[in-house]
Amino acid sequence: xxxxxxxxxxxxxxxxxxxxxxxxxxxxxxxxxxxxxxxxxxxxxxxxxxxxxxxxxxxxxxxxxxxxxxxxxxxxxxxxxxxxxxxxxxxxxxxxxxxxxxx
Amino acid sequence: xxxxxxxxxxxxxxxxxxxxxxxxxxxxxxxxxxxxxxxxxxxxxxxxxxxxxxxxxxxxxxxxxxxxxxxxxxxxxxxxxxxxxxxxxxxxxxxxxxxxxxxxxxxxxxxxxxxxxxxxxxxxxxxxxxxxxxxxxxxxxxxxxxxxxxxxxxxxxxxxxxxxxxxxxxxxxxxxxxxxxxxxxxxxxxxxxxxxxxxxxxxxxxxxxxxxxxxxxxxxxxxxxxxxxxxxxxxxxxxxxxxxxxxxxxxxxxxxxxxxxxxxxxxxxxxxxxxxxxxxxxxxxxxxxxxxxxxxxxxxxxxxxxxxxxxxxxxxxxxxxxxxxxxxxxxxxxxxxxxxxxxxxxxxxxxxxxxxxxxxxxxxxxxxxxxxxxxxxxxxxxxxxxxxxxxxxxxxxxxxxxxxxxxxxxxxxxxxxxxxxxxxxxxxxxxxxxxxxxxxxxxxxxxxxxxxxx
Numbered sequence: 001x002x003x004x005x006x007x008x009x010x011x012x013x014x015x016x017x018x019x020x021x022x023x024x025x026x027x028x029x030x031x032x033x034x035x036x037x038x039x040x041x042x043x044x045x046x047x048x049x050x051x052x053x054x055x056x057x058x059x060x061x062x063x064x065x066x067x068x069x070x071x072x073x074x075x076x077x078x079x080x081x082x083x084x085x086x087x088x089x090x091x092x093x094x095x096x097x098x099x100x101x102x103x
Numbered sequence: 104x105x106x107x108x109x110x111x112x113x114x115x116x117x118x119x120x121x122x123x124x125x126x127x128x129x130x131x132x133x134x135x136x137x138x139x140x141x142x143x144x145x146x147x148x149x150x151x152x153x154x155x156x157x158x159x160x161x162x163x164x165x166x167x168x169x170x171x172x173x174x175x176x177x178x179x180x181x182x183x184x185x186x187x188x189x190x191x192x193x194x195x196x197x198x199x200x201x202x203x204x205x206x207x208x209x210x211x212x213x214x215x216x217x218x219x220x221x222x223x224x225x226x227x228x229x230x231x232x233x234x235x236x237x238x239x240x241x242x243x244x245x246x247x248x249x250x251x252x253x254x255x256x257x258x259x260x261x262x263x264x265x266x267x268x269x270x271x272x273x274x275x276x277x278x279x280x281x282x283x284x285x286x287x288x289x290x291x292x293x294x295x296x297x298x299x300x301x302x303x304x305x306x307x308x309x310x311x312x313x314x315x316x317x318x319x320x321x322x323x324x325x326x327x328x329x330x331x332x333x334x335x336x337x338x339x340x341x342x343x344x345x346x347x348x349x350x351x352x353x354x355x356x357x358x359x360x361x362x363x364x365x366x367x368x369x370x371x372x373x374x375x376x377x378x379x380x381x382x383x384x385x386x387x388x389x390x391x392x393x394x395x396x397x398x399x400x401x402x403x404x405x406x407x408x409x410x411x412x413x414x415x416x417x418x419x420x421x422x423x424x425x426x427x428x429x430x431x432x433x434x435x436x437x438x439x440x441x442x443x444x445x446x447x448x449x450x451x452x453x454x455x456x457x458x459x460x461x462x463x464x465x466x467x468x469x470x471x472x473x474x475x476x477x478x479x480x481x482x483x484x485x486x487x488x489x490x491x492x493x494x495x496x497x498x499x500x501x502x503x504x505x506x507x508x509x510x511x512x513x514x515x516x517x518x519x520x521x522x523x524x525x526x527x528x529x530x531x532x533x534x535x536x537x538x539x540x541x542x543x544x545x546x547x548x549x550x551x552x553x554x555x556x557x
Contacts, residue, residue: 009328009367013376016143016239016540022374024367048480058380060393063370067380075468077239079144079536080427082468082497085477089326094478 012092147424307412
């Protein structure tokens with residue numbers, strides 16, 4: 001099974017209790033697969049109770065990338081969270097576990 | 104008027120390396136070196152220091168950094184712009200002025216930019232009945248936290264920096280200006296831009312470029328998904344921007360330094376810690392990251408064109424920091440064989456100890472280190488017997504004494520726990536600061552600038 005790991009680069013960080021992840025296609029021809037695979041339900045389902053708010057998906061056609069916003073996803077925000085990854089830096093890589101949805 | 108400016112990114116956070124900034128001043132032929140030191144949490148920590156001692160509250164790195172950087176900057180004719188003033192820009196600037204005198208750099212003009220600190224006016228804001236809803240949680244009653252509030256700072260625009268540069272500053276020391284204004288300020292000053300419609304897209308370009316380089320090594324290979332391919336990251340070069348007066352730019356770095364600037368190092372940081380990419384809100388304007396064209400020209404040069412945006416917002420972000428109890432933490436590691444079983448039993452045992460010690464906690468969180476600490480519910484359980492597994496526990500309490508119980512309970516497992524367990528050094532409880540982000544009208548903010556001459 002092809003995973004997002006195989007077709008995308010990623011960088012993530014925090015703003016308050018929001019985790020923001022940029023997922024970038026390694027090759028332009030994989031951008032449409034990124035869009036198909038990174039849906040709000042798929043992201044919520046992956047992280048389960050680590051996401052208490054909404055998930056929003058923003059395509060960036062100009063750079064073949066998708067910004068994924070996960071609200072209420074940092075256990076109260078960097079300063080209050082009980083997690084070791086206080087700023088959600090590792091959660092972006094977690095997204096790369098999602099399978100690539102074929103056409 | 105100059106057609107092109109050279110700006111360097113000298114620091115991405117409080118604690119960043121100094122040697123790349125030194126190299127930039129020695130070899131970069133820079134007009135400006137911008138240095139960011141602040142994060143959301145930092146202001147609360149610095150304000151606490153200031154409350155204990157009115158001569159503190161600036162970023163401690165400020166003086167050690169300036170001792171190295173000032174002589175080089177003066178020699179190169181480079182102006183340094185930083186937010187290292189933190190919660191006390193005036194005290195920081197006075198220290199830097201004294202330092203400049205010690206270094207024989209008399210005549211150096213150090214600008215203090217103030218006006219972001221809303222703590223003295225917080226009650227006025229509360230009484231005025233402004234909507235100070237928490238942007239993250241929707242909570243509304245900030246007044247209920249009043250006696251726990253330690254800081255209130257507004258992310259201000261670059262007008263204070265522009266004014267400082269107009270007055271001939273060699274070093275600008277600001278507090279909680281937006282990180283981004285450290286780059287937008289010099290560009291607006293040098294090119295004579297104002298907030299009128301004529302310049303909206305060009306200011307948006309400066310915002311975009313500032314965002315791309317403000318975390319220093321994060322644009323030159325640091326944090327990259329391709330980190331294993333990045334050359335000599337231990338002597339990474341920080342980014343340089345060549346900013347054109349028409350609102351286009353090139354991101355590059357010094358030849359011979361480690362790391363890389365290419366299409367992906369720039370893309371990776373364009374998407375970093377943003378919300379809706381078509382509306383990146385900064386106090387100086389709103390940038391649309393969905394328009395920029397990124398052109399990798401090779402040799403560590405990436406060209407940015409077609410940047411655009413919208414006029415600056417009327418509301419500014421204010422971050423209120425408040426005391427929010429304590430976190431107690433513990434960690435221990437279990438060896439093969441059956442490491443996972445030992446971790447599970449240790450977790451159960453800790454739960455019993457917390458009960459026996461009468462722990463009062465508002466939240467208890469366990470991680471299996473090596474299994475699910477970083478990805479939580481997204482992590483699969485191992486289908487083999489791992490060489491080692493850790494157990495981490497973190498607990499939120501109201502008092503330090505309660506948080507101490509975590510350290511005690513974990514230490515008690517030294518003998519009460521599974522055989523072969525390794526504990527390392529016990530962790531001390533740490534105070535927690537909550538962050539309440541809200542919006543206030545721009546009209547509340549007036550930045551002031553004063554020049555201190557060495």
